Amino acid sequence: AQSVTQPDIHITVSEGASLELRCNYSYGATPYLFWYVQSPGQGLQLLLKYFSGDTLVQGIKGFEAEFKRSQSSFNLRKPSVHWSDAAEYFCAVGAGQAGTALIFGKGTTLSVSS
Amino acid sequence: DTEVTQTPKHLVMGMTNKKSLKCEQHMGHRAMYWYKQKAKKPPELMFVYSYEKLSINESVPSRFSPECPNSSLLNLHLHALQPEDSALYLCASSQVVGRISPDTEAFFGQGTRLTVV
Numbered sequence: 001a002q003s004v005t006q007p008d009i010h011i012t013v014s015e016g017a018s019l020e021l022r023c024n025y026s027y028g029a030t031p032y033l034f035w036y037v038q039s040p041g042q043g044l045q046l047l048l049k050y051f052s053g054d055t056l057v058q059g060i061k062g063f064e065a066e067f068k069r070s071q072s073s074f075n076l077r078k079p080s081v082h083w084s085d086a087a088e089y090f091c092a093v094g095a096g097q098a099g100t101a102l103i104f105g106k107g108t109t110l111s112v113s114s
Numbered sequence: 115d116t117e118v119t120q121t122p123k124h125l126v127m128g129m130t131n132k133k134s135l136k137c138e139q140h141m142g143h144r145a146m147y148w149y150k151q152k153a154k155k156p157p158e159l160m161f162v163y164s165y166e167k168l169s170i171n172e173s174v175p176s177r178f179s180p181e182c183p184n185s186s187l188l189n190l191h192l193h194a195l196q197p198e199d200s201a202l203y204l205c206a207s208s209q210v211v212g213r214i215s216p217d218t219e220a221f222f223g224q225g226t227r228l229t230v231v
Contacts (some may be wrong), residue, residue: 043204092216102149106156
């Protein structure tokens with residue numbers, strides 16, 4: 001069965017510092033991977049997705065993620081964090097025929113310190 | 115228009131009440147989803163509709179009854195809920211059903227915050 005693991009429950013980063021959020025997946029075939037962000041009490045916004053092809057994926061708000069099949073990882077990165085990036089970040093794998101029945105990791109809470 | 119609209123935004127209901135959550139999208143998507151999200155937890159898939167037919171039910175209790183009356187609308191009927199059903203209920207929709215494509219993406223609504231008292 002598909003699953004996603006986000007090892008870090010909570011991360012604090014200084015504003016302007018770089019960020020890496022970890023995600024490991026378990027999936028028998030080529031995974032369809034997503035990163036979503038959620039602000040408190042809000043819905044989910046897609047940051048980026050991996051379907052196939054280039055293993056470095058660019059997303060919105062300056063985020064990127066790298067798919068590494070050998071490590072079963074899809075880590076999210078940002079070179080310089082802004083205070084507005086503080087939120088909950090979810091990695092997800094797409095299940096079902098269309099790959100959009102999402103299975104989420106437990107999430108990583110990002111705090112940004114000034 | 116890339117919006118998924120959910121109403122109401124907040125709902126408080128008693129354990130004997132019957133209420134409904136509504137979700138609407140006008141993006142021409144033929145797959146729609148209900149997720150449940152408890153506080154400090156990830157969203158959990160409840161139901162998937164494709165072409166207005168229920169395709170996935172993740173063993174959800176019968177007190178939750180989904181309905182997809184047309185391709186733009188998805189309802190979740192609630193009856194005899196328990197306090198532990200209090201959560202954020204998220205609706206999502208996606209374009210492609212039946213195969214993966216580079217356009218595969220699920221769009222989420224802002225959710226309905228449900229409190230059962």
